[in-house]
Amino acid sequence: MPSCGGERDEREFERGLVDLKIEDASEEALLPPLPQITEETRPFWESCEKGVLSLQRCASCSQFRFPPSVICPNCASMDHSWEPVSGLGTVFSFVTFKRLYHKAFASLLPYVVAVVELSEGPRMVSRLVALGEDDSLKCGAPVKVRFERQGNELMLPLFELVDAK
Numbered sequence: 001m002p003s004c005g006g007e008r009d010e011r012e013f014e015r016g017l018v019d020l021k022i023e024d025a026s027e028e029a030l031l032p033p034l035p036q037i038t039e040e041t042r043p044f045w046e047s048c049e050k051g052v053l054s055l056q057r058c059a060s061c062s063q064f065r066f067p068p069s070v071i072c073p074n075c076a077s078m079d080h081s082w083e084p085v086s087g088l089g090t091v092f093s094f095v096t097f098k099r100l101y102h103k104a105f106a107s108l109l110p111y112v113v114a115v116v117e118l119s120e121g122p123r124m125v126s127r128l129v130a131l132g133e134d135d136s137l138k139c140g141a142p143v144k145v146r147f148e149r150q151g152n153e154l155m156l157p158l159f160e161l162v163d164a165k
């Protein structure tokens with residue numbers, strides 16, 4: 001009979017977290033899991049590499065979209081271009097991670113993952129950085145993109161508060 005959670009699963013979960021903390025950290029394990037670049041997403045990452053946030057824009061209805069897709073979710077047109085956007089937005093939703101789920105994030109605890117609503121419309125899941133000790137983050141807070149390289153790998157678009165020092 002399949003388990004539906006409960007005390008035993010919770011204990012195993014906690015033990016897994018302890019193992020995660022005391023294991024030797026190899027260099028590979030210290031890198032966060034990174035996105036796979038596909039043909040569709042390559043222009044996005046190439047733009048990030050230059051420190052510019054770019055989104056697909058439908059050539060038919062002019063709507064920006066994210067994540068990248070072949071077809072416009074608004075009008076089903078397949079014609080599009082990649083355009084630089086402001087990198088500005090607001091926090092639509094967020095969660096603060098206080099537990100360790102991956103060794104690469106150990107030094108970041110606690111860290112904030114947010115759904116950012118970009119000024120151009122699409123929403124993007126990212127991490128908020130440079131928040132300091134201040135615990136007053138609220139939905140609707142204005143943010144701007146800030147690129148950070150992950151190891152020797154990708155430049156990731158992260159976000160910080162607009163008035164961050």
Ligand SMILES: [Zn+2]
Nearest residue numbers: 058061072075
């Ligand atoms: Zn469209």
